[in-house]
Amino acid sequence: MVVRTAANQPRQRLAWECGSPFVPSCLGAVVNRFCGIILAIALMGLAVPVAAAASMAPEATSAGATSAGATSVDVPRLDPADYRLDRRLLGRNIRESSGLARTTYRRPVLWTHNDSSDSARIFAVGRHGHTRSIIRLRGARNHDFEDIATGRRHSLWVGDIGNNQLTRPRIHVYRVREPRRLVSRPVPATRYAFAFEDGPRDAEALMVHPRTGRLYIVSKMQSGAAIYAAPARLRTGHVNVLRRVADAPPMVTSGKFNPNGNGYFLTNYDEVLGYAGFGAQPVTLGKPPLNLGESLEVTRRGTLLVGTEGARSPVFSMDKPRLVTDPGPDPEPTPTETPTETPTETPTETPTETPTTTP
Missing domain, CATH: 2.120.10.30 (TolB, C-terminal domain)
Structure with missing residues (x-):
């Protein structure tokens, strides 16, 4: 994205520049110098937010790369x-x-x-x-x-x-x-x-x-x-x-x-x-x-x-974080259990703890 500032805008002719019919020619040089100072101050004020935005750009780029590179879970390491x-x-x-x-x-x-x-x-x-x-x-x-x-x-x-x-x-x-x-x-x-x-x-x-x-x-x-x-x-x-x-x-x-x-x-x-x-x-x-x-x-x-x-x-x-990548190959078809022996029974034991009913 291009940020437009006064520095890259087409310069328009000011009404009070030298040679303007509205300003006497003897005052042209003074007015021109004064306008230049005002324009420089305006450009300095605009440069501050632009520089701040530029200083944040690497962090934003890095965050974007980290997100794109997350292959298993869409969250970072959790504490x-x-x-x-x-x-x-x-x-x-x-x-x-x-x-x-x-x-x-x-x-x-x-x-x-x-x-x-x-x-x-x-x-x-x-x-x-x-x-x-x-x-x-x-x-x-x-x-x-x-x-x-x-x-x-x-x-x-x-x-x-x-x-x-x-x-x-x-x-x-x-x-x-x-x-x-x-x-x-x-x-x-x-x-x-x-x-x-x-x-x-x-x-x-x-x-x-x-x-x-x-x-x-x-x-x-x-x-x-x-x-x-x-x-x-x-x-x-x-x-x-x-x-x-x-x-x-x-x-x-x-x-x-x-x-x-x-x-x-x-x-x-x-x-x-x-x-x-x-x-x-x-x-x-x-x-x-x-x-x-x-x-x-x-x-x-x-x-x-x-x-x-x-x-x-x-x-x-x-x-649980959401898994976001290809889940990989599915396991093999559903197993069918075919018991071939009867489990051996043992004597019934009495539990050593009396269960407590949860409120």
Whole structure:
């Protein structure tokens, strides 16, 4: 855009210039000099806003380039102040929360579980942090529960996928149906065995694609970490091979897909990362006000939830930024689960905690 000033306007003849019939010729030189001074002062006053605008131009250009270059999320790095306390996990039996999953029903409930220090059970936590019910997974064993994810058709998937010493040749994921009524009781669990195609890996992140129902597990490593896809058709009584589909950042502790299936989020101990699709450049969403980030969930409304371990551990929330780039290739077709064995039933256990009804 061209800024028009008096400096580049066509000069018009002034009525009182030398030679003008309205001014005596003897006064022409004096008037001319006086007019020149007035014109110079006017130009100096106009130059000030022009110079100010010019000094702002590089900043505006830089901001425009940053916006155009944002490949995954249309916001810059976010500060810890963008996170706010959502709730605390107040149940006295929740001491080492290692995963978070939203309910499959329309109610303000989160599901969580303890790490390897507990039995095979999951906790329904209400809006104010009180335990609403305790579900025991019949036929399951908590070798090292590390994550939980919401699936289709009211299913919950619990990942017994930890392998710190790399001594487990295979890991397990349990599928249960979320009860409509929040009553503490045992429920049958279907067990699926998995093995990584490139040997044993420690893992703490389990993701279920909301459109296809396909499972993904993220290895936890200082270098060489990756996202692995489960087979499209899961089978019980059989080892399902996990195949590498994308790289992952170091030391991932949890991950979840967007509710619409486009893009996903991963967290490690220090920050949350957003991806528009497999192979996309990550964008950091800042560090939550936690010592160590252990769990992650994305609500149906698109809010990020990040949690940690410990008694009365906090869960922080942050409005999720909109992913704006190509979501990448869609996962393979919807898996069809073909159970070939009946889950082993174990004796019913009585919950050790009486659920507190949320006001």
